Amino acid sequence: MSEFSGTGALIRLIVRRDRLLLPIWMALPPLFVVVVVAAFVSLYPTAASQQMLAAQIVNSPGFVALLGPVLSPTLGGLTAWRSSLFASLIVAGASALTVIRHTRADEETGRSELLSSGAIGRRAPLSASLVVTLGVDLVLAALCTAGLVAFGLPVAGSVALGLSFAAIGWMFAALAGVAVQLTESSGAARGIAGAFFVLFYLLNAVSDANEPSGRSWLSWISPFGWMHLVQPFANEQWAVFALFLGAVIVLIAMAYALSSRRDVGAGILKPRLGPARASPRLRGPLALAWRLHRRPLLAWAAVFAVYGVMIGYLAKTSTNLLASNAQLANLFAHFGGASAYTDALLTFSLTFLGWIAGAYAITATLRLQTEEAEGRVDQVLAAAVSRLRWAMSNLALVVIGTAVVLAAFGLPAGLAYGLSTGNVGYELPRVLVAALVYLPAVWVVAGIAMALYGLVPRLAFVSWGVLGAFLLVELIGETLHASQSILNISPFNHVPAVLVSGVSVVPLVSLTLAALILTIVGLIGFQRRSIGR
Amino acid sequence: MSLIEIENLTKYYGKTLALSDVDLTVEEGEIFGFIGPNGAGKTTTLRILLGLLRKNAGRVSVLGADPWRDAVALHRRLAYVPGEVSLWPNLSGGEVIDLLSRLRGGFDRSRRDELVERFKFDPTKPCRTYSTGNRQKVALIAAFVSDVELFILDEPTLGLDPLMEAVFRDCVREVRQAGKTVLLSSHILAEVEALCDRISIINAGTIVESGTLTELRHLTRMSVSVETAHPVTGLSELPGVHDVRVDGAHAHINVDAGAINRVLEHLTPFDVRTLTSAPPTLEDLFLRHYELPTGDGAR
Numbered sequence: 001m002s003e004f005s006g007t008g009a010l011i012r013l014i015v016r017r018d019r020l021l022l023p024i025w026m027a028l029p030p031l032f033v034v035v036v037v038a039a040f041v042s043l044y045p046t047a048a049s050q051q052m053l054a055a056q057i058v059n060s061p062g063f064v065a066l067l068g069p070v071l072s073p074t075l076g077g078l079t080a081w082r083s084s085l086f087a088s089l090i091v092a093g094a095s096a097l098t099v100i101r102h103t104r105a106d107e108e109t110g111r112s113e114l115l116s117s118g119a120i121g122r123r124a125p126l127s128a129s130l131v132v133t134l135g136v137d138l139v140l141a142a143l144c145t146a147g148l149v150a151f152g153l154p155v156a157g158s159v160a161l162g163l164s165f166a167a168i169g170w171m172f173a174a175l176a177g178v179a180v181q182l183t184e185s186s187g188a189a190r191g192i193a194g195a196f197f198v199l200f201y202l203l204n205a206v207s208d209a210n211e212p213s214g215r216s217w218l219s220w221i222s223p224f225g226w227m228h229l230v231q232p233f234a235n236e237q238w239a240v241f242a243l244f245l246g247a248v249i250v251l252i253a254m255a256y257a258l259s260s261r262r263d264v265g266a267g268i269l270k271p272r273l274g275p276a277r278a279s280p281r282l283r284g285p286l287a288l289a290w291r292l293h294r295r296p297l298l299a300w301a302a303v304f305a306v307y308g309v310m311i312g313y314l315a316k317t318s319t320n321l322l323a324s325n326a327q328l329a330n331l332f333a334h335f336g337g338a339s340a341y342t343d344a345l346l347t348f349s350l351t352f353l354g355w356i357a358g359a360y361a362i363t364a365t366l367r368l369q370t371e372e373a374e375g376r377v378d379q380v381l382a383a384a385v386s387r388l389r390w391a392m393s394n395l396a397l398v399v400i401g402t403a404v405v406l407a408a409f410g411l412p413a414g415l416a417y418g419l420s421t422g423n424v425g426y427e428l429p430r431v432l433v434a435a436l437v438y439l440p441a442v443w444v445v446a447g448i449a450m451a452l453y454g455l456v457p458r459l460a461f462v463s464w465g466v467l468g469a470f471l472l473v474e475l476i477g478e479t480l481h482a483s484q485s486i487l488n489i490s491p492f493n494h495v496p497a498v499l500v501s502g503v504s505v506v507p508l509v510s511l512t513l514a515a516l517i518l519t520i521v522g523l524i525g526f527q528r529r530s531i532g533r
Numbered sequence: 534m535s536l537i538e539i540e541n542l543t544k545y546y547g548k549t550l551a552l553s554d555v556d557l558t559v560e561e562g563e564i565f566g567f568i569g570p571n572g573a574g575k576t577t578t579l580r581i582l583l584g585l586l587r588k589n590a591g592r593v594s595v596l597g598a599d600p601w602r603d604a605v606a607l608h609r610r611l612a613y614v615p616g617e618v619s620l621w622p623n624l625s626g627g628e629v630i631d632l633l634s635r636l637r638g639g640f641d642r643s644r645r646d647e648l649v650e651r652f653k654f655d656p657t658k659p660c661r662t663y664s665t666g667n668r669q670k671v672a673l674i675a676a677f678v679s680d681v682e683l684f685i686l687d688e689p690t691l692g693l694d695p696l697m698e699a700v701f702r703d704c705v706r707e708v709r710q711a712g713k714t715v716l717l718s719s720h721i722l723a724e725v726e727a728l729c730d731r732i733s734i735i736n737a738g739t740i741v742e743s744g745t746l747t748e749l750r751h752l753t754r755m756s757v758s759v760e761t762a763h764p765v766t767g768l769s770e771l772p773g774v775h776d777v778r779v780d781g782a783h784a785h786i787n788v789d790a791g792a793i794n795r796v797l798e799h800l801t802p803f804d805v806r807t808l809t810s811a812p813p814t815l816e817d818l819f820l821r822h823y824e825l826p827t828g829d830g831a832r
Contacts, residue, residue, distance in 0.1 A: 108622075108661065185622060185661060273657040274625025282628060283635045291624065375619040379672065382583045382613035382685075383636035386605045531585040 006120035010128035014102050022136055025094040028468075029087040029165055030143035035475055036083045037151045040075055050075055057081065065205040065314050066349065068228055076157045076233030079148070084164075084227060089197075091140065091169035095133050096176035096193040102129035104180035104189045107265050116264055126177055126259055130252065137169035157233030164227045167244040171223045172197065174251035181258035184267040191299060198303050200224050205310060223247070285385050285393040292367060293397040300360050300401075301408035304353065308409040311349045312416025312431070343499040346413070346431060354438040354492050355471055357405050361446035362463050364398045369453050369460045372531060387527055395450065395519065402442045410435030434498035440511030441491040445470075447518030454522030454529075534561045536683055536714045537582065542591035544577055544738075551577045552738045555591070559716050564709055566729030567718040568819075574738040575718040576616055579687050582716075583613055596683060609638050612676035616687035616718075618668040620660035626671050627656025633675035640678040648674045651700050665692035677704050684708060684715045690724060702728060722816050734819070754787040756811045757796065762804035771799055782806075 015022065044050045054073035057063050064070075070081040103125050106112040112125055145162035149155055172193060179192040200222040207218030207225055219225030223244070230240045262268055281287055368391060371377045380390055414431030418424030449463035470490035487493045491514070494507040537559035544552040552574045559565040569575055580586045582595050584604035593600060598607050620629050630649075634640035649656055652670045660668070669692050676684060684705075690698050705715055705728055719725050725732055726746065734742040742749055754775065759765070765784045768777045773792025778785045788796050793810075800808075 187622075271659050271662060274628060274659050276625070276627040276656045278628040278631035278635075282632050285636070288621075288632060292621065295623070375615065375617060376621060378580075378583075378585060378615050379613070379618075379633055379675075380636060381585060381604070382608060382611075382615075383633060384605050384609040384638055385636055528587075530587045531580075 141166035177255035308413035443515035450522035454525035
């Protein structure tokens with residue numbers, strides 16, 4: 001067992017290092033689930049109304065593809081339907097990132113070298129990161145279950161739903177365990193995990209669109225499909241968890257097998273050589289910023305584009321459905337009014353994408369902080385580059401990058417939708433504009449990140465909390481009819497729903513101004529403070 | 534002309550005092566050694582000279598300008614090698630060399646190729662895969678290709694092997710030959726002794742000694758070993774003689790500068806067979822003039 005010795009010590013180290021992250025990750029999905037249940041209870045208090053809503057959703061392939069099927073026309077079924085995507089995004093993302101952070105990222109920075117020279121077995125780092133991740137997923141499942149039971153939902157269903165969240169987390173932890181063996185860079189490992197998330201999600205979306213009951217053979221391909229096959233609150237299929245467990249065991253075995261075939265710090269895939277000289281274009285801070293932003297930007301844009309095609313295509317398949325229905329109108333009310341069902345569906349997707357683009361804006365803006373924390377900025381600023389020029393070069397790519405990402409969704413979505421309705425000339429510009437009006441709100445998020453970075457770089461990560469707060473405000477507001485003044489906190493609440501009610505300029509201008517002011521505040525702070533690691 | 538002037542420089546990190554009333558002057562065309570143990574405040578001083586850190590008090594002038602206000606204009610005229618070189622993982626070493634020297638305002642391609650050759654550096658690998666020594670080479674090559682007046686080097690040989698250290702010393706001497714000025718921070722005393730015209734020793738944020746190596750050597754002792762026909766006696770009574778160890782025909786002493794002649798006169802009657810003397814090393818100076826700090830100092 002010497003290969004595993006030291007695992008316990010490493011587990012304590014991980015818990016100590018992530019003492020802030022782990023509780024947040026554990027608390028978010030249960031919190032979300034509780035908010036969703038509360039919302040449904042307040043909006044659809046009777047069993048009859050819940051049944052009607054469920055029936056309408058099942059008949060809306062677009063919604064089913066986006067969020068999954070409603071497997072049971074009850075409060076529990078609706079809750080499972082509404083919370084599955086968001087919860088799995090958080091759980092899968094956090095699980096994969098935690099494993100990568102404590103394996104490959106440590107190897108990349110050389111931290112694990114120090115550790116593995118101690119009485120630490122070859123397999124201890126992977127084992128420790130898996131133990132912590134799988135453990136946290138279980139705690140989170142228990143919390144979700146407790147929250148659901150507290151609202152009086154059936155225990156069996158609550159356990160099944162909570163466990164299905166944990167299961168998806170386990171899958172992605174194990175998958176990340178394999179990914180980190182393959183590449184030398186933690187960024188590439190995160191890319192692999194992210195690509196699998198998108199792939200599985202899309203596979204499942206296609207499957208759900210074809211068979212809204214969520215029981216097509218295609219469901220067996222994607223772990224997201226397995227989550228539906230568990231059928232929480234409907235007819236719980238506990239055997240499906242064996243499928244999860246089997247896949248997790250196979251993946252972990254694979255990770256261990258691969259890890260014993262490689263050196264510490266090396267990956268199974270060998271890195272390619274680079275050019276001996278820089279191209280003539282690589283000559284200023286802007287060119288450098290482009291090199292640093294390029295790869296993640298292209299990856300984000302690709303995901304947004306695939307999503308756009310899917311939404312554009314699905315929107316058409318559901319146009320036949322009449323949305324003049326009062327109950328459905330109620331559901332869509334918060335999107336700006338019950339107009340055409342497709343427009344509402346597109347607007348719904350856009351809201352979701354606005355938040356995701358906000359997340360991209362934060363990662364892109366905080367690249368400034370990464371560069372400073374890693375000490376790379378010293379050499380740039382010690383050359384003939386002013387602080388302002390360096391910061392602005394990166395911010396220019398944030399501005400352009402967020403536009404690229406949103407257009408990467410809007411263009412294919414509009415095109416696919418236009419092609420399916422036979423009116424590209426009308427739909428394409430409309431959908432593209434509807435996507436691009438999210439830019440000012442996304443820039444506000446970037447501005448918040450910049451202001452925090454410029455003034456107190458230690459607290460720059462708080463921008464994630466702010467984005468989370470905006471999300472929460474919208475989610476609660478959307479269903480609990482919170483007062484307008486609370487809703488107005490979120491910049492996304494000011495984005496005009498172009499497809500439903502047309503463009504309004506005033507909010508866009510004021511959001512842009514707010515973003516500009518925040519950025520300037522950040523830049524002034526950055527100019528005046530010391531640069532430090 | 535003084536290229537760097539520092540007067541009463543004081544810097545706090547929060548409540549921790551990192552530099553206290555530091556005075557330092559670097560003259561044009563010299564190699565100036567800035568030595569001290571880890572955490573003494575070397576890097577902090579250099580980063581203030583580059584305008585990366587704010588100072589709390591004192592006056593700093595580099596090439597006649599204020600490094601905080603005139604950073605960009607100033608940086609066109611100097612090259613910096615950080616103590617801990619961190620590079621962009623997805624760029625190749627060659628790309629980073631070119632980029633950094635272009636950011637400073639262009640470089641001579643043949644000089645660049647010559648340096649890559651001399652440092653035996655493979656510029657095609659992604660920076661992620663370089664060892665500490667190789668990352669150091671990237672920063673050194675990028676600095677030495679630049680046609681600048683001042684080189685600020687922060688512990689530049691950390692991680693270099695002895696062969697590369699020799700290449701580095703040649704490069705430093707070449708730029709001095711060309712009339713450039715070098716500020717070299719180090720805790721490797723042999724390096725400072727081999728290269729520097731003048732040095733300042735910093736400890737716990739305070740300058741404890743400054744001067745030429747010769748001047749500083751007068752502050753310390755010469756070590757003398759002697760073998761005689763008859764056992765030596767009476768050494769301990771001589772003024773300026775310390776640490777006497779006599780073992781039969783062998784004697785070992787440390788002698789103050791200035792007392793050596795009297796010691797030789799004393800030894801002659803004992804019939805000297807062999808005598809070796811070693812000049813005081815910087816290490817002696819180092820150890821004698823301050824106790825190595827035990828607590829955490831500044832960075």
